[in-house]
Amino acid sequence: MSKALVYLDNNATTGLAPEVLEAMLPFLKDQYGNPSSMYRFAGTAQEALNKARSQVAALLGAQPEEIVFTSCGTESDATAVYSALRARPEKKHFITTRVEHPAVLSLGQYLEKQGYTVTFLGVDNKGRISLDEFQRALNKETALVSMMYANNETGNIHPVEQVGALCREHGVPFHVDAVQAVGKIALNMAALPIDYLALSGHKLHAPKGIGALYVRRGAPFRPFLRGGHQERGRRAGTEAVPNVVALGAACALAAQHIEDENTTVRALRDELQKRLLAAIPESVVNGDPENRLPNTLNISFKYVEGEAILLMLDQLGICASSGSACTSGSLEPSHVLRAMGVPFTYAHGSIRFSLSRYTTRQEIDFVAESLPKVIDRLRAISPYRNLPDDAAPGDCAACSCSCSNG
Amino acid sequence: MWEYTDAVREHFLNPRNAGEMKDADAVGEVGSLACGDALKLFLKIQDGRIVDASFQTFGCASAIASSSALTEMIKGKSLEEALALTNRDIAEFLGGLPKEKMHCSVMGQEALEAAIRSYRGEPPRPHSHEGRLVCKCFGVTEEQIIKAIRENNLSTVEEVTNYTKAGGGCGDCLEEIKHILEDTLADKAMNGAGGSPLPPGMRDLRAPKTPPAAPLSNIQRMQRVMTVLDELIRPRLQQDGGDIELLDIDGKTVSVALKGMCGSCPSSRLTLEGFVQQTLQEQVEPGIMVREAAS
Secondary structure: OOOOOEEOEOOOOOOOOHHHHHHHHHHHOOOOOOOOOOOHHHHHHHHHHHHHHHHHHHHHOOOHHHEEEEOOHHHHHHHHHHHHHHHOOOOOEEEEEOOOOHHHHHHHHHHHHOOOEEEEEOOOOOOOOOHHHHHHHOOOOEEEEEEEOEOOOOOEEOOHHHHHHHHHHHOOOEEEEOOOOEOOEOOOOOOOOOOEEEEEHHHOOOOOOOEEEEEOOOOOOOOOOOOOOOHHHOOOOOOOHHHHHHHHHHHHHHHHHHHHHHHHHHHHHHHHHHHHHHHOOOEEEOOOOOOEOOOEEEEEEOOOOHHHHHHHHHHOOEEOEEOOHHHHOOOOOOHHHHHOOOOHHHHOOEEEEEOOOOOOHHHHHHHHHHHHHHHHHHHHOOOOOOOOOOOHHHHHHHHHHHHHHO | OOOOOHHHHHHHHOOOOEOOOOOOOEEEEEEEOOOOEEEEEEEEEEOOEEEEEEEEEEOOHHHHHHHHHHHHHHOOOEHHHHHOOOHHHHHHHOOOOOHHHHHHHHHHHHHHHHHHHHHOOOOOOOOOOOOOEEEOOOOEEHHHHHHHHHHHOOOOHHHHHHHHOOOOOOOOOHHHHHHHHHHHHHHHHHHOOOOOOOOOOHHHHHOOOOOOOOOOOHHHHHHHHHHHHHHHHHHHHHHOOEEEEEEEEEOOEEEEEEEEHHHHOOOHHHHHHHHHHHHHHHHOOOOOEEEEOOO
């Protein structure tokens, strides 16, 4: 068991589904025609594009002509944001959140330098935005609101339906970065008040290098890449046919399995959470347990540092990620956890497990058995964890007593 | 993914001399939970020679490996020999550290120095909150930056950040680090590369010895609160069979948990407001508020 890979980092990227590989292979081999060409050989590629577009649209409850293929989630986000802003150049206010993925967060910071007023909405200690604060931020100058559907680190699901409704009321376009949500929770664009929605293939068992942007019919659009007439002039550049086909197949599979995400995957995640909290003292779940993606568990362990935990898990073949400073390449812990006000005593020791429909019970068992030993080992050498032997049991009892009183 | 050498991996996975030493002759502590790494070094000293060493470390793999390496390197050395070790020696012992992780080796060297100073009864090197603070996010002083530049022949601001963390947070002090770097390099060129101590008076030129009572930065406040808790408040509570734990500091609000007898004591509110908060207000800053964290 310890030799096999236990991959619990599906919010970072996912493995290619075998059916997806099967679907894309012909277009990597014999079917290399350019969909823009006139002969029948290229017609196969064109048909494949059409089919994929319908598959993506079906998963989202959208119309095929509302789907634009891009190279990744980041490109989809940038395309949407610039489309909306350029359509109303006189308006100079942009609203987003402090917990966005860098794809949008960095755009916000950049726009600030370009003379925009940018509101970065805060979150409470569970990572929830406040609709009141949002409503107060909206004004006549607001050109666009961009909010993630679900947070990549905590899995928190934001109230995009309510936010979208408020945007409609004020006539403000609304973009949603749904990279983490698509394929994990059911979406119906026909009913949701959302104008733009970004998704990424490699988060739902398609390969890297493919994304899509939903653009509601009638929403303003300006191409991000100019050039040929591909994607009806909305995204120039020869279509990455194998990747587009793969995204279509992955979306069709996701639609079939969306129920599993919310039953099987959720049950495994809940079990992992329950067992870790029970086995490891001074551990807390980050985020909003009531309103979270079914596959994500963000959990913090006091007195230990995330990178050290990850490397010890790596020795066991377990893949996860951390919001600690040491893993981010910067010296600050995760901007999401800090925005939530997670105490520094916990932020440095945060670990994210993200499951997929391929996660097995055996894998969860293995992690639930292994992680407590890893934490024990690191706590044993941590200077913040050295209660005198005789004092320890008494202290703990008194502590839990005082906690329940408070 | 960091590229760690085999030696770093080995010392991380199988750390040497890990754990508390109950009968240590000297203890040196650097870092804090807030910064993301901390090292407590224990030494057993006989006839001016380090006969045993152990450590406790909170931090990433390279922090743990640097601590482990340090204890192996100093065992058997005289205090003078040990003090001659630099952070570069620690990094070299491990076959090198990623440049972003060099501050882990600096932490080792600082803990060693702190331990030996306390053993000799010398006052601890000025705490970072007493020197002129350059990086407010990580509490790094001008003195620490100059030392890192001199000992490691640093030549760019980015290197200074990698070795000291200074400038790695909000980035407001990057410009200042650039000036310190330029001054130090110019000074080094004049005085040779011997890493001589700062010429007398040089600090006075740039920073008055007694800076105006500026508002505390978060890191300064954090460090003072921790010191006052450890030195004044906890010993008093422990006399009564209680204890207190610091959970978080958010601005001027200090969150704590009362433990032991204090946790179940009916007058715990009195303890918090009358004793803990008052002591912190007197010793740290008048505006400090203490609240008991509900968990």
